[in-house]
Amino acid sequence: MGRRKRVEEEEETAKMEEPDTSESRSLYEVLGVSSNATHEEIRRAYHKSALRLHPDKNPDDEDAKEKFQQLQNVMAILGDPEKRELYDQTGSIDAADIDGDAVKSLYKFLRTLFKQVTEEDIEAFSASYRGSKEEAKDLVASYIKFKGDFKKVFNQMMCSDPQVDSHRFMDIIDAAIAAGEVKEYKVYRKWASEVSKTPRPPNPLGPSKKKKKKNGESTSELAALINHRGQKQMDSLASALAAKYGNKGKGSKGGKSSQIVDEPSEEEFLAAQKRVLKKSKK
Secondary structure, rough: OHHHHHHHHHHHHHHHHOOOOOOOOOHHHHHHHOOOOOOHHHHHHHHHHHHHHHHOOOOOOOOOOOOOOOOOOOHHHHHHHHHHHHHHHOOHHHHHHHHOOOHOHHHHHHHHOOOOOOHHHHHHHHHOOOOOHHHHHHHHHHHHHOOOOHHHHHHHHHOOOHHHHHHHHHHHHHHHOOOOOOOOOOHHHHHHHHHHHOOOOOOOOOOOOOHHHHHOOOHHHHHHHHHHHHHHHHHHHHHHHHHHHHHHHHOHHHHHEEEEEEOOOHHHHHHHHHHHHHHHOO
16 A cells, blocks of 8 residues: 555544534444444544544634534433434434433433443543554544644544654654555644653653642543533533423423532633543653
């Protein structure tokens, strides 16, 4: 296989990983999984896309916001065995069918989608993802997408920290360039030259160390913020669907259920995430 063909395939892979609203694509294609994927594979694909497209990470990107909302709709179907089975049989899920008893059980259904995220969940995912083939594939796709601009690459790569992962990522991209899988960009070579002048971290993939309370922050802070926002999104979605498809004569009181305390600010959320990911690699 020629170098040009491999580059084209990598670019196509990067495109496939971005959800779009094309009706010609199945829900499985939106997530980038096969129709016989396991629930765990679907959940993992959803988490990857959600982390990349979350509005908090793309505050000024309306396209990413739209894709993130679409992602929630996809997971609402593929993440539920009964709805997934119905989709597999009919190829379509019509929201207009949500009424009567379905509305009454809507909140319970949404609770299965917005599960609580724990400190252990975040650390376990980071430990399994970092250093994996999946991470390497994502890195190459990001390198192609951003044409070697590692400032943007690090902004997209999950569980990454420039101070810890720069040398490791440089090795992966250099190998891909040598194999003819990707082209070398000037901006990348300049970045790699600067990275080469700095000492390599002794154990970039070593186990994360639990932080003592005196340090002030831990992954529990990020988990709490994620859960807080998840609860707000769930309440808002349940209220909106009930108002649109439910019994309008009895829906006047529904608005109260969505009135919860203000969610953490953008600065608080991003600051907590940055502190957590840095500390988990020390």
